Amino acid sequence: MAKEGVAHIVWHPTTVTKADRQRRAGHKSCVLWFTGLSGAGKSTLANAVEQELHQRGLASYVLDGDNIRHGLNKGLGFGEEDRKENIRRIGEVAKLFVDAGVIVLTAFISPYRSDRELARSLVEAGEFIEVYVKCPLEECERRDVKGLYEKARRGEIGQFTGISAPYEEPLQPEIVVESSEQTIEESVAAVLAYLEQAGILTYEKKHDA
Amino acid sequence: MAKEGVAHIVWHPTTVTKADRQRRAGHKSCVLWFTGLSGAGKSTLANAVEQELHQRGLASYVLDGDNIRHGLNKGLGFGEEDRKENIRRIGEVAKLFVDAGVIVLTAFISPYRSDRELARSLVEAGEFIEVYVKCPLEECERRDVKGLYEKARRGEIGQFTGISAPYEEPLQPEIVVESSEQTIEESVAAVLAYLEQAGILTYEKKHDA
Numbered sequence: 070m071a072k073e074g075v076a077h078i079v080w081h082p083t084t085v086t087k088a089d090r091q092r093r094a095g096h097k098s099c100v101l102w103f104t105g106l107s108g109a110g111k112s113t114l115a116n117a118v119e120q121e122l123h124q125r126g127l128a129s130y131v132l133d134g135d136n137i138r139h140g141l142n143k144g145l146g147f148g149e150e151d152r153k154e155n156i157r158r159i160g161e162v163a164k165l166f167v168d169a170g171v172i173v174l175t176a177f178i179s180p181y182r183s184d185r186e187l188a189r190s191l192v193e194a195g196e197f198i199e200v201y202v203k204c205p206l207e208e209c210e211r212r213d214v215k216g217l218y219e220k221a222r223r224g225e226i227g228q229f230t231g232i233s234a235p236y237e238e239p240l241q242p243e244i245v246v247e248s249s250e251q252t253i254e255e256s257v258a259a260v261l262a263y264l265e266q267a268g269i270l271t272y273e274k275k276h277d278a
Numbered sequence: 279m280a281k282e283g284v285a286h287i288v289w290h291p292t293t294v295t296k297a298d299r300q301r302r303a304g305h306k307s308c309v310l311w312f313t314g315l316s317g318a319g320k321s322t323l324a325n326a327v328e329q330e331l332h333q334r335g336l337a338s339y340v341l342d343g344d345n346i347r348h349g350l351n352k353g354l355g356f357g358e359e360d361r362k363e364n365i366r367r368i369g370e371v372a373k374l375f376v377d378a379g380v381i382v383l384t385a386f387i388s389p390y391r392s393d394r395e396l397a398r399s400l401v402e403a404g405e406f407i408e409v410y411v412k413c414p415l416e417e418c419e420r421r422d423v424k425g426l427y428e429k430a431r432r433g434e435i436g437q438f439t440g441i442s443a444p445y446e447e448p449l450q451p452e453i454v455v456e457s458s459e460q461t462i463e464e465s466v467a468a469v470l471a472y473l474e475q476a477g478i479l480t481y482e483k484k485h486d487a
Binding site for chain 2: 083084085089090093094116119120123126128129130131132136140141158161162164165166168169170171191
């Protein structure tokens with residue numbers, strides 16, 4: 070980082086653009102939108118992918134229940150309107166991170182196609198990469214890491230995706246990983262291979278409009 | 279950026295932390311919260327500071343009306359509850375950017391101390407830098423870049439800060455710039471000097487907890 074003095078700043082009335090930030094970061098930015106049943110391994114995979122991106126020196130950030138539910142989306146419930154608003158805000162924040170030049174990874178069940186399509190519509194073509202973390206319901210229920218399936222079966226949680234509410238599978242996801250059949254390393258490699266062929270991992274001048 | 283193959287990824291179940299991201303970026307992250315009357319020059323100054331940060335190779339992003347009002351905060355009005363919620367969400371998003379290792383600059387009137395204190399409370403000590411962009415009301419009204427003061431005087435806009443609603447001056451802002459008395463270059467230099475002495479512009483090992 071330059072450590073020049075601040076005395077001779079000359080200001081030009083322009084703003085820093087998304088392309089400027091991507092150029093500085095040395096790579097393009099995008100949303101990696103992980104979707105799938107509770108327990109499918111979305112958050113684990115998103116964090117593993119971020120770890121690999123970080124080790125390669127790329128700017129990345131994970132949005133998941135841990136930093137959203139009790140912060141930005143505090144106060145939202147699980148009714149239809151709040152559910153839509155929950156995903157809408159995540160999509161809007163993801164857009165801001167893309168604009169900031171960051172590869173942002175979101176890990177939410179996001180069971181409805183219409184909600185995911187809304188999030189997709191907020192960013193430019195090629196910037197929204199839907200990653201379907203596929204895993205049979207029986208396997209998610211067998212894992213039941215948070216004990217939620219058991220509660221849902223007992224009727225203690227209403228509208229639980231896969232039990233008492235639908236999960237709408239992506240029709241044309243950019244990436245599908247099968248978490249019950251692939252190792253986490255294989256899944257990370259699949260996501261990275263996609264990013265590589267899509268030209269996200271580098272910034273080339275041809276991206277300048 | 280490394281261009282190694284993806285075949286030999288080895289996954290360790292850890293997550294990338296704020297400190298990791300700051301170390302990679304080569305500097306600390308923080309919120310620069312610009313507050314002041316409409317027309318005081320908050321957005322102009324925030325963009326000028328970002329330009330300087332960007333030229334020094336630092337990761338930065340500006341949140342202002344342009345990317346928030348019609349996106350994340352679409353649908354919020356100007357009543358008391360919505361006004362609080364508007365600033366709360368901006369504070370929460372700013373926190374996410376700090377966590378992501380980015381220097382985030384917010385440019386909103388944010389006239390109430392309680393709202394700004396809430397935003398301050400969301401991040402760690404030293405991460406919230408309140409920049410009071412001070413400018414006499416008469417000067418803001420004389421500039422009236424957006425024609426809002428004229429409308430407010432005619433009663434066409436209710437609850438307009440400085441005319442029909444209060445502006446609560448910061449009691450202990452980290453930085454004060456007087457936009458009617460300082461050039462934009464001087465104001466940018468003042469902000470950069472603060473960031474330099476606060477140790478934000480570099481990342482040193484002593485920050486590792």
